[in-house]
Amino acid sequence: MDHFAALRALRAIVDAGSFTAAAERLGTTHSAMSRQLRQLEEHLQVRLLDRNSRRLSLTEAGRDYYREAAALLDRLQEADDRARAGQAQPSGTVRISVPQVVASQELPHWLPSFLQRYPQVTLDLSADDQLVDVVGGGFDLALRIAASLPDSQLVARELASCPRILVAAPAYLARHGLPRQASDLAQHTLLGFSPTPSMLPWQLQGPRGATASIEAGQRLRVDATPALYAAALAGMGISLFTALTVQEDLRAGRLIRVLPAWHAGQRHYFALYPHARALAPKVRALVEHLAAHYAAQVGAAG
Numbered sequence: 202m203d204h205f206a207a208l209r210a211l212r213a214i215v216d217a218g219s220f221t222a223a224a225e226r227l228g229t230t231h232s233a234m235s236r237q238l239r240q241l242e243e244h245l246q247v248r249l250l251d252r253n254s255r256r257l258s259l260t261e262a263g264r265d266y267y268r269e270a271a272a273l274l275d276r277l278q279e280a281d282d283r284a285r286a287g288q289a290q291p292s293g294t295v296r297i298s299v300p301q302v303v304a305s306q307e308l309p310h311w312l313p314s315f316l317q318r319y320p321q322v323t324l325d326l327s328a329d330d331q332l333v334d335v336v337g338g339g340f341d342l343a344l345r346i347a348a349s350l351p352d353s354q355l356v357a358r359e360l361a362s363c364p365r366i367l368v369a370a371p372a373y374l375a376r377h378g379l380p381r382q383a384s385d386l387a388q389h390t391l392l393g394f395s396p397t398p399s400m401l402p403w404q405l406q407g408p409r410g411a412t413a414s415i416e417a418g419q420r421l422r423v424d425a426t427p428a429l430y431a432a433a434l435a436g437m438g439i440s441l442f443t444a445l446t447v448q449e450d451l452r453a454g455r456l457i458r459v460l461p462a463w464h465a466g467q468r469h470y471f472a473l474y475p476h477a478r479a480l481a482p483k484v485r486a487l488v489e490h491l492a493a494h495y496a497a498q499v500g501a502a503g
Contacts, residue, residue, distance in 0.1 A: 348467065
């Protein structure tokens with residue numbers, strides 16, 4: 202028995218819903234498909250499909266086996282695609298959606314090197330803090346920063362993880378002083394980001410399991426992260442950003458971390474894209490470039 206051919210046959214039969222449609226999909230005959238499935242069931246000594254005149258359905262054992270077999274076939278296809286991609290020079294346009302703060306603060310750190318490395322690739326970039334329909338919007342890739350992601354049909358590759366931290370400009374802290382404990386924040390101007398009319402409180406986590414819920418945005422609340430970042434740099438108050446977003450300005454002294462023992466939970470950087478089997482070399486090249494960039498950033502942060 203050709204085990205690989207039998208797995209392909211099982212998947213085609215289940216996906217197509219009939220032996221005839223599966224045979225057409227694989228360019229073979231009904232009898233060949235039936236023989237491969239029979240040999241696979243004999244090899245496993247278990248029935249995978251219930252057959253009747255109206256429909257085919259997986260048995261309980263068949264469902265488990267099909268799920269594992271499909272994942273194995275997908276991984277093999279991805280390995281084939283990566284090998285082929287390594288021989289092809291990426292080219293063409295990549296449509297990518299990124300959060301506004303990535304476009305304003307992080308893009309300069311990875312975009313020039315990508316374009317220099319892949320001169321035949323063009324980026325069509327959309328900056329938006331709202332979730333977009335990646336497939337429906339015609340995007341090849343979306344970069345998202347979130348605590349978690351809802352279930353979807355997209356592949357979600359985690360690029361990095363870091364805390365959201367409190368920061369302020371030296372000028373603001375010189376005027377108003379440096380908070381020493383979380384309760385001191387009530388006496389400060391807290392710059393809030395909210396894409397909706399209601400402003401959620403900051404849920405902070407501190408040493409030894411301590412927590413604090415802080416009302417923010419009383420003096421300034423914005424729905425665009427670049428404006429919020431500019432306000433923080435201008436010394437207008439204390440704000441929350443991911444550690445990777447503010448990394449360069451912390452190093453340069455343009456921002457100072459406030460209450461270093463406290464943070465507002467972890468945020469994860471995800472690359473979202475349609476199924477890897479359809480991933481073009483140009484998109485794969487960008488995903489790998491982003492993965493390398495953020496791995497280096499996390500390493501530098503320490």
